[in-house]
Structure formats: C-alpha cells, structure tokens
C-alpha cells in the first residue's frame with residue numbers, strides 16, 4: 001500500500017491538526033504528558049487514517065483491528081485521534097482531567113469509545129496484545145493487533161516476558177511499535193537505564209526489527225507493509241522520534257514529559273506546529 | 278531549590294512543599310549522619326523527590342529505570358548487604374506491581390527496608406485508576422512484619438521518616454502528591470510509631486483518621502463544637518500495628534465511631550479499627566468513610582475528596598447521620614475496658 005502524493009499530504013495535514021489538538025487539550029486540562037504525545041503522532045495517524053480496519057460508528061465490531069496504547073500516559077495524544085476519526089465530538093475533550101470527565105490522563109476503555117485496553121501502568125500493553133493476537137489466531141479471525149510502547153517503558157521486565165512469548169508462539173498477526181524518542185522522565189534512556197543495543201535485544205527475542213524515522217509516513221508505511229506480508233516472525237517497528245516534536249521549545253527537552261501551558265505558550269506552540277509541521 | 282538546614286519543620290516550610298518534598302529533604306539530611314542509607318527509585322527521582330537525596334549522595338543512589346519489581350528486589354539485596362534502603366515510587370506500583378517482591382523478598386525475610394510510596398490514594402486524581410492507589414494499605418497490612426504509616430501532612434511525614442530509622446524491619450510510609458495543607462505547626466507533638474494522637478478531644482463521637490482526612494476531621498470537629506457536639510478526633514497515623522488502646526478508649530468514651538480514609542473501605546484503616554472492636558465483643562455505632570469499593574472518578578483531588586465525603590463538609594454530614602442512629606447500650610462495659 002504505497003502512499004500517493006495526495007494521501008501523504010492528507011496524512012500530514014491530519015498530523016498537524018492532531019498536534020494542535022494536543023496543545024489545546026493540554027492547555028484545557030491544566031497539564032498533560034505532552035512530550036510523548038507529540039512524538040507518537042505519525043504512528044497513530046497512519047494506523048487510524050490508513051491501515052486500521054475500524055468503524056467509529058460501530059466501535060465494538062468484532063472483526064475490527066485492535067490498538068493498545070501501552071504507553072498509556074499518551075492519552076492526551078490518543079484522544080484527539082479518536083475524536084478526529086469520529087468516535088466522539090472533539091469538544092468533549094474540553095472536560096479532559098476535570099471532575100467526572102470520561103477523559104483522564106490515561107484513557108479508560110470502559111468510558112472512552114474506541115479504546116481497546118485501559119492502560120497507564122507501563123509494561124501491560126504488550127502482554128495483552130500477545131493475548132489478543134493469540135486469540136484471533138485461535139479463532140481463525142483475520143483482524144490484527146497493534147501495540148505502541150515507549151522506549152523507557154521497555155525497562156519493564158513484563159515487556160520482555162511478552163516479547164519472549166511473541167517469539168516463542170510466533171505471533172505474526174501483531175505489530176509492535178516502540179516510540180524511540182530517547183527520553184523518559186528522569187532523563188535520557190541511555191543515562192537512566194541503557195537500552196542499547198536495542199535492536200539486537202529484540203532480535204534475540206525472536207523479532208524482525210524495522211528501524212525507521214517515526215515522523216516519516218513513507219518509512220512507517222513501508223515497515224507496516226513489510227510486517228503485514230510476512231508470516232515468519234513477529235515484527236517490531238522501532239520508530240525513531242523526537243519527544244515534543246513540532247513544538248520548538250519542547251523538542252528533545254525532558255522537562256516537557258509532563259507539563260502545563262498557559263494561553264501564551266499554547267499559542268506559541270500552535271504557531272511552531274504551523275511552521276514546522 | 279530551597280536549602281533546608283534546620284532539623285525542625287515549621288508550618289511555613291510544610292505548606293510550601295509537598296509531603297514528598299519534605300521527605301526528600303529529611304532523607305538528604307539523615308544521609309549525612311547515616312552512611313548506611315541508600316536511596317532507590319524507578320524513573321521517579323523527580324516525581325517522588327527522593328532525587329533530593331540522590332543529588333546529595335549520587336554514589337548511594339540507584340535509579341533502576343522503569344522496573345519496579347527489580348527495584349524492590351535490588352533493595353532487598355542491598356538490605357541483606359547491611360545497607361538501609363529507602364525505596365520510593367508511586368503507591369500503586371510499590372503495592373501492586375512489586376507486590377510479591379515486597380512481600381516475599383522484603384517482608385518474608387524481614388529486611389530493614391523503608392518504602393516511601395507517593396501519590397497515595399486519589400491524590401493524583403486526574404491520572405485515574407491506573408495510578409490511584411486505594412488498596413495499598415489493605416495489601417501492605419496483610420504482610421507479616423510490615424509496619425504501615427500514613428502521615429497526616431508534611432510535618433508528620435518528616436517525623437515518620439526520622440522515626441522509621443529506629444524501627445527495625447520493613448516500613449511502608451504512604452504520602453500524597455499535591456500541596457496538602459498541614460494540620461501540625463511543628464514536629465514537637467509527640468509522634469511515636471503505633472501511638473495515635475488525639476488532635477481534638479470529645480465525648481459524643483470519635484473520628485478515626487489517617488492522612489489528609491486528619492486535617493479535614495479536625496476542622497469538622499471545630500465546626501461541630503459550635504453546634505454543641507463534642508467530637509474526638511484521633512490521628513491514627515500508624516495503621517499497623519494499630520493503637521488498640523486508643524480505639525477501645527474511644528469506643529468506651531463515645532460509643533460512636535467513624536473511620537475516615539483515602540482508601541477503599543475494604544481492608545484499610547476502617548477494617549483495622551473494626552477488627553479491634555469486633556474482637557473486643559463490644560458494640561457501637563460504626564461507619565467507614567472512604568471509597569465504597571469502586572474505582573475512583575477522574576478529577577482534581579479537591580473535587581474527588583468532596584465527592585467521596587472526605588472533606589470537612591462530607592465528614593460533618595456523616596457525623597450528623599451517625600449521631601442520629603440508635604444502638605444498644607451495654608452498661609456493663611466500663612469495668613471491662
């Protein structure tokens with residue numbers, strides 16, 4: 001499924017909209033995990049606006065593709081994608097974080113349409129994704145499972161327990177993404193708890209590794225197409241990204257893992273997104 | 278960052294800092310005279326404020342990355358090697374992600390390891406149920422050898438951190454996240470692990486509290502005093518071992534008890550108090566305020582505290598209700614207690 005020029009432009013526009021949405025929701029919410037939300041935008045956009053078989057009007061349809069945001073603190077980035085896809089009205093996000101809102105920092109699958117798993121505690125997503133994929137295979141159903149993790153998240157032992165199982169059970173109807181933005185809360189991943197040689201680790205656990213520019217729709221599409229067309233081993237796509245991507249004063253700055261912005265900073269952020277994409 | 282040099286905390290310091298920040302500073306101060314103290318966290322040096330200790334003693338500080346099971350396993354090893362680990366992460370992850378490491382590696386082996394669990398209860402309300410911890414007290418009190426402390430405010434947190442060093446074995450200290458206003462004005466009110474503090478005397482009803490509810494109940498008692506109600510308020514900062522004498526004295530003196538906690542009403546402070554009363558064979562009017570066996574709503578902590586009736590207004594409402602309740606009097610009690 002190569003990307004046409006026209007499709008590429010549409011995806012880029014959507015990504016821009018989502019980035020500005022993230023900024024707006026962060027301002028309304030009084031604070032959110034904005035850095036890691038901005039780094040994963042292209043991954044979510046290409047999945048929801050190009051690849052995934054989902055129907056916002058029928059969010060629970062049994063043959064839908066599943067998506068697990070294992071880095072659940074990215075809720076502020078995931079919710080606008082679901083809104084723009086049509087699961088609910090974007091204005092509902094004005095209540096984000098507020099009393100009795102369905103939208104907290106970590107999206108609750110029992111309250112928010114389109115959310116396949118309630119996540120937020122890191123290291124839970126991949127095990128659930130492996131279970132979903134094994135379930136689909138057992139029932140001879142053709143839907144796919146996608147799972148997106150943070151790189152810091154890959155410190156968790158449960159990630160590697162699930163990776164071992166995916167390799168062992170040869171789970172090929174699941175695609176794993178890692179948002180490799182090189183930052184966690186306390187600093188750089190390689191300073192706090194080194195992950196490198198990261199691709200070797202995944203290979204050793206039985207995966208085929210595709211390392212791509214996580215902000216390039218073309219590279220993401222090529223990796224996803226590759227994964228869809230092979231039945232040999234599970235695939236992990238290491239998406240090399242920038243935390244805070246699109247907002248000049250946030251890019252690659254660990255202090256924007258979680259932050260609040262006033263209206264001036266919010267406007268500055270939207271302008272930066274307009275300029276940089 | 279403010280440089281704290283004194284050894285005593287004033288209400289001024291405590292209101293300007295979170296409980297967690299005070300804990301970080303006290304630990305950094307204790308580190309000077311206790312070379313055996315080591316600090317550990319899991320990518321939450323900044324959020325839990327154990328980083329304050331880490332900045333001062335980088336060689337005695339281990340950030341293990343986002344890996345809580347490993348965190349507590351490593352702490353157990355350090356304790357076995359003769360060091361005194363203080364381990365800090367969010368209460369949800371200390372009590373649930375690393376549950377078995379805390380139970381089997383630390384409590385079963387009765388290791389001298391101190392856990393400072395932050396973001397307890399619903400204090401991180403906007404994060405929702407993946408990060409709230411309204412079952413941690415139930416979990417921790419069920420582990421043999423474990424001592425469980427829920428300080429009322431930043432000043433009591435300072436006291437608890439100092440005291441736990443002289444209290445061998447595992448200790449779980451649960452604090453909040455936000456800028457909880459303080460009840461205490463300074464550290465000198467006689468904090469002792471296992472001994473409840475009466476913060477308001479009374480004879481009509483007793484409110485048994487821990488954590489943020491101490492202040493709220495203290496304020497409620499003042500308001501109710503104006504209506505002529507005499508309300509006793511106990512700060513039951515140590516939930517295990519619970520101060521049985523204080524509980525039974527309250528039953529005897531007031532015969533009406535409400536427990537108030539930022540936790541599920543199953544297994545926490547209310548259950549601990551109920552155990553004492555049930556075992557005594559005495560009856561009294563009894564009510565537990567807390568989360569009524571549900572996952573919490575999303576929202577800012579103040580809104581959630583009001584919703585779950587853990588604030589002054591909610592407590593006053595409950596007191597009035599329980600005051601109107603009938604129960605069987607038993608005149609024989611007095612000589613038995």
Ligand SMILES: Cc1ncc(C[n+]2csc(CCOP(=O)(O)OP(=O)(O)O)c2C)c(N)n1
Pocket residue numbers: 033035036037039071073120121122123149150151152153154179181183184185243257319320321343345370374
């Ligand atoms: C089990 C668990 N431990 C700790 C946390 C607190 N926490 C939230 S986000 C985060 C850092 C995540 O870093 P990374 O996975 O790299 O995400 P990103 O940089 O993409 O935001 C941590 C430690 C958590 N949510 N879950």
